[in-house]
Amino acid sequence: xxxxxxxxxxxxxxxxxxxxxxxxxxxxxxxxxxxxxxxxxxxxxxxxxxxxxxxxxxxxxxxxxxxxxxxxxxxxxxxxxxxxxxxxxxxxxxxxxxxxxxxxxxxxxxxx
Numbered sequence: 001x002x003x004x005x006x007x008x009x010x011x012x013x014x015x016x017x018x019x020x021x022x023x024x025x026x027x028x029x030x031x032x033x034x035x036x037x038x039x040x041x042x043x044x045x046x047x048x049x050x051x052x053x054x055x056x057x058x059x060x061x062x063x064x065x066x067x068x069x070x071x072x073x074x075x076x077x078x079x080x081x082x083x084x085x086x087x088x089x090x091x092x093x094x095x096x097x098x099x100x101x102x103x104x105x106x107x108x109x110x111x112x
Contacts (some may be wrong), residue, residue, distance in 0.1 A: 029046065030043075030044070030045050030091075030092060030104040030105060030107060031044045031107070032044070032090055032107055032108075032109030033109065034109065034110055034111065034112050035078060035079075035080075035111060035112045036112065037080075038084050038111075038112050039080060039081055039082045039084055039111050039112065040078055040079065040080050040082065040111055040112060041078070041079050041082065041088060041090070041109040041111050041112075042076070042077075042079075043056060043076060043077050043078075043079060043090060043092065044075060044076045045075045045076070045094070045104060046075065046094070046102070046104075047075045048075065048094040048101070048102065049096060049101075051096070052094050052095060052096045052101070053071055053072065053073055053094075053095045054071065054072050054073070054074070054075060054093070054094060054095070055070075055071050055092065055095055055100075056069040056070050056071070056072070056077055056079065056090065056092050057069055057090065057091050057092070057093070058079075058088055058089060059089035059090070059091065059106050060089070061089070063089055063106050066091065069090075079111075082111040083111065084111055084112060085110060085111065085112075086110075086111065087108050087110050088108065088109050088110070088111055089106050089108050090106070090107060090109055091103065091104050091105065091107070092104045
């Protein structure tokens, strides 16, 4: 990212991260956004250690039962195939090797 600073700043801002030097800095947080295609949401998690994976889950309305959605090697993903305008409860675990090292809170995002 150091080779093209301007483009890197745009990418970070697009995924909801605050770029240092652009009005200050704050911690990265787990966020979700309505997607650009019907039935999608875009998710951004805190960046974990090099080589970790991210496991994304949906939760029922009572937030007691979770269902596996997908695994990724990036701290961001697009979740597809959801009901349009039906609130989706989502969380993400950060996994190193075979151990969960961080669990996000559960947030509600509304798919397009």
